[in-house]
Amino acid sequence: MRFVFLGPPGAGKGTQAERLAAHFEIPHIATGDMFRIVGDSGTETGLTVRSHMDRGELVPDDLTNEMVRERICEPDAQKGFILDGYPRNLEQALALDTALDEHGAKLDCVLRFMVTGSVIVDRLSGRNRQDDKDETILRRLEVYGAQTKPLIEFYFQRRIVAEIDAIGSTEEVFQRLLLAIED
Numbered sequence: 001m002r003f004v005f006l007g008p009p010g011a012g013k014g015t016q017a018e019r020l021a022a023h024f025e026i027p028h029i030a031t032g033d034m035f036r037i038v039g040d041s042g043t044e045t046g047l048t049v050r051s052h053m054d055r056g057e058l059v060p061d062d063l064t065n066e067m068v069r070e071r072i073c074e075p076d077a078q079k080g081f082i083l084d085g086y087p088r089n090l091e092q093a094l095a096l097d098t099a100l101d102e103h104g105a106k107l108d109c110v111l112r113f114m115v116t117g118s119v120i121v122d123r124l125s126g127r128n129r130q131d132d133k134d135e136t137i138l139r140r141l142e143v144y145g146a147q148t149k150p151l152i153e154f155y156f157q158r159r160i161v162a163e164i165d166a167i168g169s170t171e172e173v174f175q176r177l178l179l180a181i182e183d
């Protein structure tokens, strides 16, 4: 099973991706987590990554696409994966298609996490990440609206989107996820 989790920052994708990955015994591939590791590496690439993250901007596509392409070629990703935080714009979505085509594979399901603005702000302001400062949060939400949200329509046309009400306890949302996937 190959999943993409789509939704604004603070929608709870990471927590649910962790659970679903354990449930299906497939890797949880979170580009934000991967970039936090690269960003702390002290390398030149790390500095580039960090400068984009700290401003709430997207890391350049070439770097991002290559990192994901390599990751989904790893043996543990052959029976499936959950992409959390990728793709984040149309260019990345097209690069993902190309990478999957190379394996004769395709996405099974795009899970869209639905939350309200006030829930997002509450959740993000309760976290303690370096890129969770107020102005960075605002920029990340803008970038989501301008670049990532249009992907919903892109995947809707393929009829692979399932919408999840992501407000509720972790357990409630997880049960909704499982039901949506069974459908």
Ligand code: AMP
Binding pocket: 009, 031, 032, 033, 035, 052, 053, 054, 056, 057, 058, 059, 060, 064, 084, 085, 086, 087, 088, 092, 131, 140
């Ligand atoms: P996240 O943990 O998914 O909210 O990501 C944190 C930050 O990492 C984002 O604000 C971006 O700067 C960067 N990032 C994560 N995923 C991507 C991606 N697919 N494309 C570009 N930048 C990304």
